[in-house]
Amino acid sequence: MKKIYLFVLAIFCLTAYHVQAQIKWDAQKFMPLSEIKPGMKGKGYTVFSGTTVEEFDFEVVSIYYNRFPGLHIVWAKGVSDNFKRTGSAGGMSGSPMYIDGRLIGALSRSYRNQREHANLFGITPIEFMIKVTEYGMQPKLSYQGTQLFNFGTETVAESIDATTLLFSKRSSEYTPQSFDSLQMDYFSEQLPLPVAMSGVNSETMRFYKPLFDKFNLMPLESPGGGSEVKKSPVEQGQIVGVAYARGDYTAFGYGTITYIDGEELLAYGHSRDGEGNVNLPISGGYVHFIMPGRFRSSKVASATQIIGTLVQDRQPAIAGIIGEHPSYIPVTLNMETADGGLHHRSYEVIRHRSFSPVYVEAGAASLVRALEFAAADHTLTVGTTITLKPQPGLLSREIVYKNVYSSGGSPQYGVMSVLRTPLLQLSNNAYTPVAFEKIELNLKLENKRRSARIERIQVDKQRYRPGETVEVIMTLRPYLENPITLMGTITIPNDTPDGLITLLAMNATADAQWQRSRAPLNFRPKNINQLVKVLQQHENNTDIIFELFLSQPGLTIQGEEFSNLPTSVMSVMNSAKQVGESGYTRSTTLHRDRLSTKYVIFGSGALALVVDRNAP
Known part of the structure; x- marks a missing residue:
């Protein structure tokens, strides 16, 4: 009995610690905004390749006060050769910036289409970033993810295609005019978060592009097997992010660690999606290279090991705890291809009411396309079983669907049509929260159109x-x-x-x-x-x-x-x-x-x- 009491007491104390814990201001480690002046020189730290943190030199140019109400931005320019080659690249969000050995903040913003050697970037001051931890460092156990898309019962009633609700035709067909381009070039913006996905193709990206644009995400190609490095250091300047999908299909959105205090970390210098108190797994990463671009360069990275849990997602920064992490939704795909071969693939996706359906669908479509072909005459038999976790009042935990599709297009569309409606409707239902236990797909493909x-x-x-x-x-x-x-x-x-x-x-x-x-x-x-x-x-x-x-x-x-x-x-x-x-x-x-x-x-x-x- 005494052991049980001590165990419960230990759990209570640990929980209370994380609820109350916050990163404290330390004048020896941090430099306040009031001490930062134009002309001061400092060093930034980020990974340009692999898992090696490299330093680069910068010089403070100016300070924006109230760029957002109550939030100021330090503007600087990179002056060392390694930074000049890339500029402020996607994935550098959170790179720690030091002056005289004290942390002043995180690289977080930039301008588009800067001329050579301009290399201007914005820094979120550390004094605003650490305030994020004052909201508490405990994951929100009831977190399901923000309902980013509004689905009412009319979606089911009228059989509305979810595609038109997620990605409006107008947004996908709109062509920016010269004024729009000029306008964006002269407005700074937070660095987009790269999302490196395996098995992507231009057709799939055209479909999902409006979604990524809406949430300032930059889709990139990434190898499904990641890299030979499966474990990366957990330290300032290293890659950190949310692995939306892991396994035979991968999707990894990432930035950089700014500061670590014990088991707590700060990163990005801006929000991920701005969802507040959250509960998402975070992973380390490996940088394959920095891809130079006319619009903006970007780190191309793969996820390594899961390192902990993202608990706060707010405008000045994200904050997480190193250690335990929430579970993923397992997805299995069994497919008999036209040559009679049997293929088994598996991956897992994060638990998020809006992004889980997207990455389950994108993963299945990517794997089907990889196992067979992009477009040809075919007949596809699809069997899907979506299993929900037990909960009070739920009479049936399984949604089973089996049907046949045949066309001269891509077999991935048959798979997508089977998954999209039930996953989005269940995730975004207005009646009760539901949790997916597992998702299974059984496919059989014939290379004949019936x-x-x-x-x-x-x-x-x-x-x-x-x-x-x-x-x-x-x-x-x-x-x-x-x-x-x-x-x-x-x-x-x-x-x-x-x-x-x-x-x-x-x-x-x-x-x-x-x-x-x-x-x-x-x-x-x-x-x-x-x-x-x-x-x-x-x-x-x-x-x-x-x-x-x-x-x-x-x-x-x-x-x-x-x-x-x-x-x-x-x-x-x-x-x-x-x-x-x-x-x-x-x-x-x-x-x-x-x-x-x-x-x-x-x-x-x-x-x-x-x-x-x-x-x-």
């Missing part, structure tokens, strides 16, 4: 009795093949009233669009369990779906549809005194059936039929 388009549908007559079976004859046009004829059937229910009904024959995509427009409230969940249920509703892409419907409104109440209700009953149930819990449907579904094929089906068609109890 798709067919519905060209024509017909029936043998127009008038049917209730209870009679309708034979539907369809003409399909397989890709690069002659048309074929298939026949499906659907039975008219016995209680169908006389009059006009509509027969639909459609592929899975058309069916999903129709159902969401016909009865949108069926797809507007009210809790996490309804959301999980909605995300698992799908039709097979190789099926032709038949539906008979009556142009008569029904009613949806709390996600459950009621049809064939008398008008008086619907009026009472859908009271005008409230909205949101119930609503009318555009039509009433009488019956649904399916015809399985060996093709991925495209297209749809509709026919009007007459129900007549006296029909021959």
